[in-house]
Amino acid sequence: MSVAQAAPPSAAGKIRDWIASGEMVSGIQDGEPIRTEAVAERADELAARLQSLPAGRIALATQRVDHIFAALSACEATGKQLLLLRETFPLDHPNWQAWGVGCVLDDDLREQLLPCDPSAESGPPAVMLMTSGTTGTPKVALHDLDRLLGRIRPSSAPAMDDRWLLTYHPASFAGMQVLLTALSSRTPLIATSRQTMSLLTDAALQNRPTHISATPTFWRSFILALGARSEELPLQQITLGGEAVDQGILDQLRTAFPAARISHIYASTEAGALFAVKDGRAGFPAPWLAEGIDGVQLRIRDEILEVLSPRAMRSYLAAASGKNTAEDGWIVTGDLVEIVEDRVLFRGRLDDLINVGGAKVLPEQVESALLKLPFIREARVYGIPNPLVGALVAADLVLAESKPEDEARREIHQQLSTTIEPYKIPRILNFVSTIPTNATGKKTRAA
Amino acid sequence: MNYDELRSQIETTVNRQLTQKGLAPVKLEESSRFLGGDISIDSLDLAVIVTELQRATNKDPFKDGFKNFRTVGELAQLYLE
Numbered sequence: 001m002s003v004a005q006a007a008p009p010s011a012a013g014k015i016r017d018w019i020a021s022g023e024m025v026s027g028i029q030d031g032e033p034i035r036t037e038a039v040a041e042r043a044d045e046l047a048a049r050l051q052s053l054p055a056g057r058i059a060l061a062t063q064r065v066d067h068i069f070a071a072l073s074a075c076e077a078t079g080k081q082l083l084l085l086r087e088t089f090p091l092d093h094p095n096w097q098a099w100g101v102g103c104v105l106d107d108d109l110r111e112q113l114l115p116c117d118p119s120a121e122s123g124p125p126a127v128m129l130m131t132s133g134t135t136g137t138p139k140v141a142l143h144d145l146d147r148l149l150g151r152i153r154p155s156s157a158p159a160m161d162d163r164w165l166l167t168y169h170p171a172s173f174a175g176m177q178v179l180l181t182a183l184s185s186r187t188p189l190i191a192t193s194r195q196t197m198s199l200l201t202d203a204a205l206q207n208r209p210t211h212i213s214a215t216p217t218f219w220r221s222f223i224l225a226l227g228a229r230s231e232e233l234p235l236q237q238i239t240l241g242g243e244a245v246d247q248g249i250l251d252q253l254r255t256a257f258p259a260a261r262i263s264h265i266y267a268s269t270e271a272g273a274l275f276a277v278k279d280g281r282a283g284f285p286a287p288w289l290a291e292g293i294d295g296v297q298l299r300i301r302d303e304i305l306e307v308l309s310p311r312a313m314r315s316y317l318a319a320a321s322g323k324n325t326a327e328d329g330w331i332v333t334g335d336l337v338e339i340v341e342d343r344v345l346f347r348g349r350l351d352d353l354i355n356v357g358g359a360k361v362l363p364e365q366v367e368s369a370l371l372k373l374p375f376i377r378e379a380r381v382y383g384i385p386n387p388l389v390g391a392l393v394a395a396d397l398v399l400a401e402s403k404p405e406d407e408a409r410r411e412i413h414q415q416l417s418t419t420i421e422p423y424k425i426p427r428i429l430n431f432v433s434t435i436p437t438n439a440t441g442k443k444t445r446a447a
Numbered sequence: 448m449n450y451d452e453l454r455s456q457i458e459t460t461v462n463r464q465l466t467q468k469g470l471a472p473v474k475l476e477e478s479s480r481f482l483g484g485d486i487s488i489d490s491l492d493l494a495v496i497v498t499e500l501q502r503a504t505n506k507d508p509f510k511d512g513f514k515n516f517r518t519v520g521e522l523a524q525l526y527l528e
Contacts, residue, residue: 356491387509388494409467427464427495 013076014149016043018183019069027065027182027189028207034066034189042066043073046109050078053111055102056123061085061171062107065179065191068170071105076125076145083128083140084171099128099140129173131270141173141270151273151311152180162236165209166191167200167218168441174242177273178213187211195441201225204233213239213265215441216249217378223256224377224400230256239276240264242442244335244346246368247282254280270324271331272311283337283345299330304350305337306330336362354383354391361393361424369419370426373412375401380435380443381426395426396435405431448504453523460499464492477520500526 019026019040027034050058058080060071068084075082089095091104096114104112125145164182166189168175182189190207192199201222204212212235214222219240223230238253238260245264253262262280267273275293277284289298297308308330324332336347348362355361363381370379377400383391399408409429416425438444448456454475462472470487479485481493488496500522501507508514508525516522 384498386494386498387507387513388497389491392491392494392498406463406466409463410469413467414469423491427491428498 013073015069015073015076015183016040018186019043019073022183022186023188025188026069026186027191028203029064029066029191030193031203031206039066039069040073042070042109043077046070046074047077049111050074050080050103053080053103053113055080055113057081057083057099057101057128058103058105058111059083059085059096059099059101060105060109061088062105063170063191063193064107065166065170065189067107067109068179069183070109072127075127079125081123081126081128081142084176086130086169086171127176129171129176131173143272147272147311148176149180149184152177152184159210161234162187162211163207163209164189164211164213165200165204165207167195167212167214168242169195173267174213174441177267197221197225205229208232208234210234211237211239213241215242215437216240216245217243217435217437217443218441219249219253220371220378223252226256233257235260238262241267244348244364245282246364246371248368248371250280250282268331268333270312271307271309271333274307274309274311281343283340283343286339286342286344289344297330298344300337300339300344301326301332303336303338303347305333305335305344305346307333352382354381354393356383356391356393356423357389359421359423366393366395366416366420366424366426369416369424370395370397370412372419373415375399375403375408375411378435384428392428393424393426394428394430396430396432398432398435448526450523450527453500453504453526454519456500456503457496457519457523460496461486461488461492464488464495475519477518477523479519480517481519481522482517496522 019036022036024036025033026036026039058075060067060082062068071082083099083101091112091114096104102114104114106112126142127145127148128140128142131139131141162185164178164187166175166178168178170176170179170191179189190203190209192203226233235257236259238257240249241264250262261278263276263278265273265276266284274296275284289300292298295310299306306326312331326332334350336350337344338347348364352363353360354363366381367379370376370381376397378398380396382394384394386392408431412429413425436444454477458475461475465472465487473486481488482490497509504526506526508528514525516525
């Protein structure tokens, strides 16, 4: 291909090869086609400029996937480390120093230099991403590029008309997985400059993706936003991740998209991509605890899932805490699990546990009980500190149909009394029009 | 919030809890006791009342430790101080 031949040696690399061997159009950004040739040119041009810079760490904050493709390729080719951000900071912000960043790329990929100590940043080419964290300050996780690329599995048999819809921010771990998988499969990516439900629904109906990977929270709203138009989407592969996947959403997806394969993946920024479950059932098969899966070993300690993964990230930038690692090197995921017959089921995050007068409440369990009520469209459950009982269970609720508040309160109390223990029933109910999600499409849980 | 507003806020919250459980609303007196007879609420309902009062008044009388109260009047008084 002529594009590949034109590439200067300095831009060589796996990503550059993927770009060069792709179709004419490597994606659709906000309805505009992304031309492969233009991405390759940008990558080469940027690589030539980065080559001469002393900085080892380059930062880029953008939602444009074509710029991220180009920056990834340029950094791979020049041995730089690329920090992808979801928010921008002024050039005099102390973060740059803390992160050892010597050069910031603006949204047009023009470099802005920062005073830096090049010796502070060394190491193999890497991609750095902010961890999503549903609460608290984000941390920056460093992934060796070859490890990151090593675990990308191109679609087994990409077809000519395959298209992926990007529902995640491209600078998140999940977004990066989708971006690199699409790129390595030479499959066009449909991207929007913001991940709002209306933009994504419009983009999906216009560009008809065959593959979508998203959070359960996204899928629930997406099914409702599409309504009967779900049959217009030629979906072949549905992937869920980022949050606990309950049987309810798996069953709803099966009904809305009867022809699609459905799998849920278990991954975290720290542990990397761990495994995919493809049998349409929540949780994962219990025998995996003994046998392992895809090179990953699994065990349960104190009801928490721990993993040993060859695909784990290398480190956190600055102040790496050993808190997430057991004494023997296993990663403590913080996900509470329970063995039910032949299945290991996810019960929620340890961090999100609400302590009501000494009794523990898992928000996910309460949310899942609420979502079984036909008049509730979306639910977010969290704890509110309380001087009498430690914490109270609160819920923000989006109703699917108009209903007087008193009636909704009564029905929720009545129905939940039959499905969960009394102390788990949310006592503080807020009726809202939307529930915020963070950059990675997960419900935010902070009160 | 003055004393009467606090009492009315308590009554609204109590009755919302009762309605939620499918029980009839009540009229509260200053001497109505929260737990142990006068009103059909449990300790979690009472916790809700405290949280709602904290939100409405922006005050937290329990900040420095638990304070005892038994009646509607005693609780309202805590948020006046």
